[in-house]
Amino acid sequence: MDMSDIAARGLVLLGCGKMGSAMLAGWLEGGLPASSVSVIDPYPSDWLQDTGVLINQSLPASPAIVLIAVKPQMMGAALPNLQLLGGGGTLFISVAAGTSIATFEDILGAGTPIVRAMPNTPAAIRRGITAIIGNDTASAIDLDGAELLLSAVGQVVRLDSETQMDAVTGVSGSGPAYVFHLIETLAAAGEAQGLPAELAMQLAKATVAGAGALAEAAEENPSQLRVNVTSPNGTTQAALEVLMDEGDGFPTLLNRAVGAATNRSKELSRG
Numbered sequence: 001m002d003m004s005d006i007a008a009r010g011l012v013l014l015g016c017g018k019m020g021s022a023m024l025a026g027w028l029e030g031g032l033p034a035s036s037v038s039v040i041d042p043y044p045s046d047w048l049q050d051t052g053v054l055i056n057q058s059l060p061a062s063p064a065i066v067l068i069a070v071k072p073q074m075m076g077a078a079l080p081n082l083q084l085l086g087g088g089g090t091l092f093i094s095v096a097a098g099t100s101i102a103t104f105e106d107i108l109g110a111g112t113p114i115v116r117a118m119p120n121t122p123a124a125i126r127r128g129i130t131a132i133i134g135n136d137t138a139s140a141i142d143l144d145g146a147e148l149l150l151s152a153v154g155q156v157v158r159l160d161s162e163t164q165m166d167a168v169t170g171v172s173g174s175g176p177a178y179v180f181h182l183i184e185t186l187a188a189a190g191e192a193q194g195l196p197a198e199l200a201m202q203l204a205k206a207t208v209a210g211a212g213a214l215a216e217a218a219e220e221n222p223s224q225l226r227v228n229v230t231s232p233n234g235t236t237q238a239a240l241e242v243l244m245d246e247g248d249g250f251p252t253l254l255n256r257a258v259g260a261a262t263n264r265s266k267e268l269s270r271g
């Protein structure tokens, strides 16, 4: 399967909210023709209507891929619309947090190839990362097809086991929110030190974006990059002594935050 096969047979997107539209934006920017995408969503946004995709129209008989991007709580209402496509040569990909492959097999049939995926919203600018794992029916070709589609919006990694998906959700699925919060709080801290709000936000955004890009591009690991910023007894050291505090510093806080997200993903999968 390549992008022209997906374009020829069609791609169905069930649910076009924040994650669905982030991925759709990336696919369209990457050259997928809007006319090959059918979206099902009860209240299409103005942005969606301007893309030129088919919205709430009859679906292709055997689309290459159906991508499910509704909230886990909406799954029961949304999935029966697609039951007819199960077992008919269509690959199903779900990005729903905490919704197991077994849940989809119950509705679509175990003979349906299903890939569970966890993307993140930087997919909107094709800088996302998505972890995938298939069910037993999903062939190497199906997994390659899922990887192809999802790699159009960023990196793709394959998991060894579905149980890893909860922690992946806690790290990279929810992770952009932690980084956006870091930007918000870094800017607010700059304001507290007397900077104008706009300047503080510009500094915070550029610092996070630049440090992220450097972490990806550099040969050194992030620990060494941190050391490179830290002059002995200088300003960074003074800040890191606060941030790296064993009691209530960054490591403790992030451990708790990622643990809470991971546990919530496990809870969602228990229903």
Ligand SMILES: NC(=O)c1ccc[n+]([C@@H]2O[C@H](COP(=O)([O-])OP(=O)(O)OC[C@H]3O[C@@H](n4cnc5c(N)ncnc54)[C@H](OP(=O)(O)O)[C@@H]3O)[C@@H](O)[C@H]2O)c1
Binding pocket: 014, 015, 016, 017, 018, 019, 020, 040, 041, 042, 043, 069, 070, 071, 072, 074, 077, 078, 095, 096, 097, 098, 118, 119, 120, 121, 173, 174
């Ligand atoms: N947001 C993220 O960063 C992120 C990252 C990874 C995975 N995910 C997963 O992606 C899924 C969607 O999350 P989201 O943040 O994009 O939520 P969202 O913004 O609420 O998007 C869900 C969309 O599905 C629509 N919808 C509701 N019922 C439907 C139905 N019966 N048929 C078709 N569409 C229906 C919703 O319409 P209404 O708004 O009108 O109800 C909404 O547009 C979730 O399962 C989530 O776990 C999200």
